[in-house]
Amino acid sequence: MPELEYQDDESIPDDSLLLRRILSDPNIHIVWDDNLGCWRPSSAAFDNDRNGNPMSVVLSVELVRLNRSMESALRGHKDGYSLASVTAGFTRNLSQIQKIVKDPTPEEPAHGLVAGKKTQSVRRNLAKNSQWIVEPDLPKP
Amino acid sequence: MSGLSGTTWYNEERLPYEGFGTSLAKSTSPEQDFPQWWPAALSRILFLLELPENWDSYGAKKINQQIAYHAAQILLEITRPGIPEPSIVPTVRGNLQFEWHTKGIDLEFEVKSSVLISVSFEDAVTGDEWEKDLDYNLIPLEDVIRQLVSRT
Numbered sequence: 086m087p088e089l090e091y092q093d094d095e096s097i098p099d100d101s102l103l104l105r106r107i108l109s110d111p112n113i114h115i116v117w118d119d120n121l122g123c124w125r126p127s128s129a130a131f132d133n134d135r136n137g138n139p140m141s142v143v144l145s146v147e148l149v150r151l152n153r154s155m156e157s158a159l160r161g162h163k164d165g166y167s168l169a170s171v172t173a174g175f176t177r178n179l180s181q182i183q184k185i186v187k188d189p190t191p192e193e194p195a196h197g198l199v200a201g202k203k204t205q206s207v208r209r210n211l212a213k214n215s216q217w218i219v220e221p222d223l224p225k226p
Numbered sequence: 227m228s229g230l231s232g233t234t235w236y237n238e239e240r241l242p243y244e245g246f247g248t249s250l251a252k253s254t255s256p257e258q259d260f261p262q263w264w265p266a267a268l269s270r271i272l273f274l275l276e277l278p279e280n281w282d283s284y285g286a287k288k289i290n291q292q293i294a295y296h297a298a299q300i301l302l303e304i305t306r307p308g309i310p311e312p313s314i315v316p317t318v319r320g321n322l323q324f325e326w327h328t329k330g331i332d333l334e335f336e337v338k339s340s341v342l343i344s345v346s347f348e349d350a351v352t353g354d355e356w357e358k359d360l361d362y363n364l365i366p367l368e369d370v371i372r373q374l375v376s377r378t
Binding site: 112117129 | 270274284320323325346350
């Protein structure tokens with residue numbers, strides 16, 4: 086669906102979380118940030134899909150409604166994945182407009198999409214301001 | 227370290243990429259000094275080339291071998307003594323991205339083709355922040371690499 090057809094869903098509160106699976110392998114999408122003194126997701130982990138379609142997330146507001154834990158966002162993918170989050174409000178206020186919508190699927194009723202151009206700086210800001218929900222167990226380099 | 231011959235990064239068993247290191251070596255000057263982390267960086271690129279389709283569970287593409295080759299070439303081109311080891315990460319589009327997050331600087335660039343890279347730079351010390359698409363002119367990238375190296 087073209088980006089223009091998405092309307093931001095205001096029923097998704099600014100303080101709710103957008104959850105994103107991250108491969109726990111530090112050789113792939115987790116980088117050591119010496120400035121922050123921690124392992125964090127790479128900006129490459131916060132991108133639209135390979136064809137430019139909106140970025141998939143799990144919506145915490147929907148998990149709460151479904152009486153599920155945040156960690157359940159990893160169901161079906163538990164082994165080898167960590168879980169990172171950014172707030173909906175932070176995402177909406179990035180330099181390029183990002184629209185957040187509900188997109189339930191049979192596999193994940195809490196599925197959502199973040200539509201909008203993901204420039205390098207948008208991705209970097211998402212990555213730098215993300216928080217771990219399920220943190221990778223990695224030693225300090 | 228000088229030249230690529232005699233280094234241990236090249237694994238004869240990685241047959242699909244047999245020509246990768248050899249042709250890269252031919253493209254470099256025999257006098258070029260390689261950083262200590264260079265063999266590890268090349269091993270890492272070879273590792274990323276072996277990721278299958280959908281390696282991120284979100285439908286990511288396999289890493290494009292030509293892109294990987296160009297990425298290694300660009301990394302060699304901008305490398306200078308004292309440059310810290312970059313993180314090397316795959317992107318959903320099958321490209322490679324290099325990242326440095328140190329000394330107050332966040333520098334990232336994604337190699338999208340042989341003539342297009344997207345650079346993002348943020349310096350917490352000076353407040354400088356920009357992003358640019360570069361083609362053949364790598365000077366803006368070389369300038370920030372120089373800043374990164376010179377900062378103590």
